[in-house]
Amino acid sequence: MSLRRIILRQQFFARPTLIVAKDLLGKILVRQLPAGTRRYRITEIEAYCGAADLACHAAKGCTSRTKVMFGPAGHIYVYLIYGMYYCLNLVTANVGEGEAILVRAVEPLFTTDEWPVGPGRLCKYLNIDKHLNAAKLGQQSGLWVEDDELVVSPSQINVSSRRGVGYAGKSALKPWRFYLKDNRFVS
DNA sequence: CTCGGGATGCGT
DNA sequence: CGCATCCCGAGG
Numbered sequence: 001m002s003l004r005r006i007i008l009r010q011q012f013f014a015r016p017t018l019i020v021a022k023d024l025l026g027k028i029l030v031r032q033l034p035a036g037t038r039r040y041r042i043t044e045i046e047a048y049c050g051a052a053d054l055a056c057h058a059a060k061g062c063t064s065r066t067k068v069m070f071g072p073a074g075h076i077y078v079y080l081i082y083g084m085y086y087c088l089n090l091v092t093a094n095v096g097e098g099e100a101i102l103v104r105a106v107e108p109l110f111t112t113d114e115w116p117v118g119p120g121r122l123c124k125y126l127n128i129d130k131h132l133n134a135a136k137l138g139q140q141s142g143l144w145v146e147d148d149e150l151v152v153s154p155s156q157i158n159v160s161s162r163r164g165v166g167y168a169g170k171s172a173l174k175p176w177r178f179y180l181k182d183n184r185f186v187s
Numbered sequence: 188c189t190c191g192g193g194a195t196g197c198g199t
Numbered sequence: 200c201g202c203a204t205c206c207c208g209a210g211g
Contacts, residue, residue, distance in 0.1 A: 046194070055194070057207095065207065083204030085195050102194055120195045164194055 007138070008145045010074035017092040017099040021047040021178050024090075024145070026152035029106050031126045032142040039146075040106035040116065040126070044179035044186045046162045048089070050098045055168035058098025068134045069098045076143065078123070078133040085120030086129050090137065090145075104163075104177075107185035118187045156181050163187070 008027065013020055029040045048056035048069075057079070062070045068077040069091055077089040077100050093099040105117040106126075116122040123129065128143070135141035160177045179186045 048194075057194080060208065063208075079194085080204095080206060082193060082195050083206070087194060089194085104194085118196065162194070167193080 004149060006147045006149075008147055010072065010136075012145075013073035013090060013092050013137075014094065015073075015092070017047045017049050017101060018176070020092045021045055021101050021176070022152075022154070022157060024101060025157055025178055025180055026150045028109070028146040028148050029103065029126075030144050030146055031128075032139070033127055038126075039109040041109060041183075041185075042103060042105075042145075043107050043183045044103075044105035044117075044177070046102040046104060046178070047092075047176040048100050048102060049174075049176070050093070053168075053174070054171035055162060055165035055174075056098065056100075056171075058100075062098065066098060069100050070096055071134075074137050076132050076135045076137060076141065078128060078130055080130065081120070086123035087119040088123055088126075088128050088132075105179070105185050105187050107183060115185075117185050152180070 024042055027042050029042050031038050050058050057066045058069050072095055073091050075091045077091055078086050081087055088103045089100040091100045104119050108114050114125045116125040137144045158179050158181050159175045162177045165172045
């Protein structure tokens, strides 16, 4: 077991989104709340790749909602979906590109009955809502990502099309969902 | 202003 | 498969 807890900095996220996505699998999402600090392994994510990606909110342009995605990497983009669930995204790539990664599922690294699988449930259990929107990952926001030096090789990653984006035409076919093989905390 | 629909989850 | 529930973006 590890344990050098190295916090991933802005530079980690300021790279091509598909690269960041694969590197993010297996990393540790940390949530710091008054009740304590909890750690979760990232097991499932999706890449959303800017204006040309019709499934990406950025395809609608830089609006009051999407401007966070167009801002600097390493920031948090949270939005409300279906009137009841929040989705957690981590901004990637360069300023102006409008790219981000949706965190869909994590594995709790502590004893719990939580089942933070699916973007809505994940936000529910980690107490993530619109107040975190536009914040920067780090101690200040109580949400960050650590590298525990676990190595995830490409052979341990499964790839598929993204969930719930059938409306996005050709973009819906992009193989931009990534999840850990042999991990039951996947949707 | 209205209106259609959504990066979901849960119960049937 | 239907539905809850509300914000967003498009259009008048």
